[in-house]
Amino acid sequence: MNQSRLGIPLAKLLALVFSSAAAVCLAQTTGPGLSTSGAMVKLQVKPFADKPREGLSRKRFYLIKGSREQNKSLLENLAARPVTTRDCFYANAGASAEMIGWLKEHDCESVYCIDIEDKYLEGEKTVPEFREAFTTGLKEYGSAEVAKKWLTVNLPDKLRNSYYLSKQKDLQERLRLSENSSGARVLSVMTDRKGTAYFTNVPAGEYVISSLAPIETETNSILFDCELTIKTDDLGTEKPIRLWKQNKKCVLVEKPLPVCSPVAG
Numbered sequence: 001m002n003q004s005r006l007g008i009p010l011a012k013l014l015a016l017v018f019s020s021a022a023a024v025c026l027a028q029t030t031g032p033g034l035s036t037s038g039a040m041v042k043l044q045v046k047p048f049a050d051k052p053r054e055g056l057s058r059k060r061f062y063l064i065k066g067s068r069e070q071n072k073s074l075l076e077n078l079a080a081r082p083v084t085t086r087d088c089f090y091a092n093a094g095a096s097a098e099m100i101g102w103l104k105e106h107d108c109e110s111v112y113c114i115d116i117e118d119k120y121l122e123g124e125k126t127v128p129e130f131r132e133a134f135t136t137g138l139k140e141y142g143s144a145e146v147a148k149k150w151l152t153v154n155l156p157d158k159l160r161n162s163y164y165l166s167k168q169k170d171l172q173e174r175l176r177l178s179e180n181s182s183g184a185r186v187l188s189v190m191t192d193r194k195g196t197a198y199f200t201n202v203p204a205g206e207y208v209i210s211s212l213a214p215i216e217t218e219t220n221s222i223l224f225d226c227e228l229t230i231k232t233d234d235l236g237t238e239k240p241i242r243l244w245k246q247n248k249k250c251v252l253v254e255k256p257l258p259v260c261s262p263v264a265g
Contacts, residue, residue: 036236038201043209045195047222047244047252055195058107059215061224061243062175063199065184067206068227068251074181075208075225078174079253083214085221086163088260093158097261098127110164111152121148129159167213174212204230209243214255221257226250 041063045056064071086109090100106114120127121134133154137147140154152160178186189197207228214221227249228241245252 038203039230039234039236040238041199041202041209041228041230042238042240043189043191043197043199044240044242045191045197045224045244046242047224049244049246055191055193056215056217057191057193057195059195059211060188060190061197062178062210062212063187063189063202063228064178064208064210065182065186065205066208068208068225070206071178071181071208074177075210077177078210078212079223081170081174081213083170083221084166085257085260086216088258089163089166090159091260093162095159096128098125099129099159102127102130109167110161111155111159112161112164116148116151118148129155171213178210178212202230204232204235209241214253216257219257220254223253224250225253 043061045059045061046052046054047056048054064074068075086103087100090103102120103109108114116127116130119125120130122131130151133151134147136154137150138144141147141150175186187199189199191197207230209224209226209228211222211224214223224243226241226243226247228239230239241247241249243250243252
């Protein structure tokens with residue numbers, strides 16, 4: 001068997017490299033900056049009326065050219081497309097309640113979004129899948145440090161990043177539909193930890209700011225759809241917009257998350 005210098009099978013090494021690359025390929029954000037040829041649109045994604053200061057962090061939003069009326073068929077299509085929630089996907093994939101809880105606690109779509117701490121390998125917070133993968137690595141590599149570093153490689157593919165990849169496939173189709181509808185490239189930004197993001201150098205015109213797909217919160221999913229008008233007077237200035245129900249230019253479609261329990265056996 002071909003192995004790397006660390007004694008790691010090359011097939012597993014390549015699996016980790018490609019999976020890690022996939023997990024960050026959409027993680028770019030647009031920083032603030034003013035231009036006289038366009039406006040800087042400041043998004044504040046704080047949809048909770050009872051928690052007005054709490055923003056949605058690490059969520060991606062898209063700028064679609066054209067008004068809501070011009071994109072009516074697209075928006076109806078996006079809202080009607082079927083969606084599998086994270087909990088249901090992992091439950092159907094055979095994940096334990098502990099792993100599903102770990103993903104929810106850290107707001108993760110895959111095991112690559114954050115380092116797996118030791119407390120999830122043993123003790124009260126043990127995640128069985130993580131413990132088993134660590135034990136497998138310990139036997140294979142003979143080192144606890146290496147076993148932990150390559151823990152995710154020893155997880156089954158369906159629990160490693162299949163949900164993330166399925167979401168990306170759906171997102172690419174939603175992007176294709178959006179660009180076909182608007183006849184223009186769709187721009188995107190990701191919110192920071194405070195729920196803030198910036199679209200820079202936006203020309204005058206009518207736009208729709210959308211999440212394209214529902215975003216999961218603690219109890220609900222929310223599909224965002226907000227109208228934005230950039231006037232010539234707005235060029236070279238910062239134009240803030242808050243994405244929440246109280247904004248009359250926004251339509252937020254909220255649905256309760258279904259309860260999905262891990263599949264026995």
